Amino acid sequence: MSRLDHYIFRQLAVALLAVTIGLAALVWLTQSLRFIELVLDRGLSFSVFIELTGLLLPSFFAVILPITTFVVSLFVYVRLASDRELVVMRAAGLSQWQLARPVLALATLAMATCYILELWVVPTTQAAFRAWQYEIRNELAAILVQEGVFSSVGDDLTVYARYRDPDGTLRGILVHDAREAGAPVTILAEAGRIASGPNGPRVTLENGQRQQVEKVSPPPGSLPGTAPQSRLSVLSFSENSIDLARASRGEADSRYRNAQERNLQELLHPDPAERIPDRDLKRFVAEAHQRLTRPLSAIGYALVALATALTGQFRRHGGSLRLFTGIAVVVVLLAIGLTVGNLAARSPRLIPLVWLNALxxxxxAAWILSGAPGWPQGWFTRRTRTAAP
Structure with a gap:
């Protein structure tokens, strides 16, 4: 690279680093707000909070890096055009592609970084993040029980405590357990304490009642087709205990992993023993192709920025229209990318659209930078004519 290339590349790299880190921090703050309650109200340590939310950062970088590459490339080159630096560079004999070399070098680095993130780092961190979430919901269920609030431990277990003593004892407890299909259980107790058990946290209840609705077979002599009757069973107890974990250790080890947690090999060739539903298999294939194509958008968006900034007449105060045009094009491309990704997840026949959207x-943009060969040259010459300084 020439000294001029180094001059432009340095501006691009510094801006890209600052914008990417700033935007990632902003996204991290907005996403981490949902975990603040676990620290402020439910006793989760701050170090666990940092580690848990930090696992989200690689996925943020993988998504925003192509976008920030476009933003930085567009703004830097529009500024160079507004300051007449591009005019001087063209007068020195630099062609469109020579002017584009710093951006292409930066975009190549961004694409390589995105591939590392998409193929290796993000699946690992997503798996660790989901494992943390699972542990909080199952192994650390004690921190989810908040006094005066109906706390859901999963979708089928609800715990309510009127208040909590300073020593951790819960008073006025209600537990609704619907984990056993067709036989929900409601337990009322005066007091209780949460402790660790072999399969996760357990709550030991004192002086209460256990109410369960049971299905009773029709009595002999009933008409055929008579539906089973329901009977309320009430059991008083002085002490009882119930598991708050939604799954046993064995079930936790075989936790179902979604597409974001799997590597490329597992997405394209999942283990038949897992008996993955056909709907998820389609999502896995679409996710694999999106991981292979998303990093390419770093190059594509950079070329769009170059085509926007290096074509058209240069005016001292005419950069705003160029900025708006480039941003509008990329916003449309992002919307199309989301739509195409959702369609490909439903129908694998549309996966070629994912590659088409990326390439x-x-x-x-490269065709435009090359002078739009095959297009009426008079039109393109008028569009790319450089105004006198």
Whole structure:
């Protein structure tokens, strides 16, 4: 690279680093707000909070890096055009592609970083993040029980405590357990304490009642087709205990992993023993192809920025329209990308659209930078004419 390339590349790299870190921090703050309650009200340590939310950062970087590459490239080159630096560079004999070299070098680095994130780092961190979530919901259920609130431990277990003593004893407890299909259990107790058990946290209840609705078979001699009757069973106890974990240790080890947690090999060739539903298999294939194509958008968006900034007439105060045009194009491309990804997850026949969406914008932008061969040259010459300084 020449000294001029180093000059432009340095501006691009510094801006990209600052914008990417700033935007990632902003997204991290907005996403971590849902975990603040676990620290302020439910006793989760701050170190666990930092580790848990920090696992989200690689996925943020993988998503925003192509976008920030586009933003930085567009703004830096529009500024160079507004300051007439591009005019001087063209007067020195630099072609469009020579001017584009710093951006292409930066975009290549961004693409390589995105591939590392998408193929290796993000699946690992997502798996660790989901494991943390699972442990909080199952192994650390004690921190989810808040006094005066109906706390849901999963979708089928609800715990309510009127208040909590300073020593951790819960008073006025209600537990509704619907984990056993067709036989929900409601337990009322005067007091209780949460402690660790072999399969996770357990709550030991004192002086209460256990109410369960049971299905009773029709008595002999009933008409055929008579539906089973329901009977309320009430059991008083002085002490009883119930598991708050939603699953046993064995079930926890075989926790179902979604597409974000799996590597590329598992997405394209999942283990048949898992008996993955056909709907999820389609999502896995679509996710695999999106991981292979998303990093390419770093190059494509950078070329769109170059095509926007290096074509058209240069005016001292005409950069705002160019900025708006480039941003509008990328916003449309992002919307199309989301739509195409959702369609491909439903129908694998549409997966070629994922590759087309990743490659076509860059190819069109490169064609424009090359002088739009095959297009009426008079039109393009008027569009790319450089105004006198």
């Amino acid at each position: 076509l914008p860059g190819l069109v």
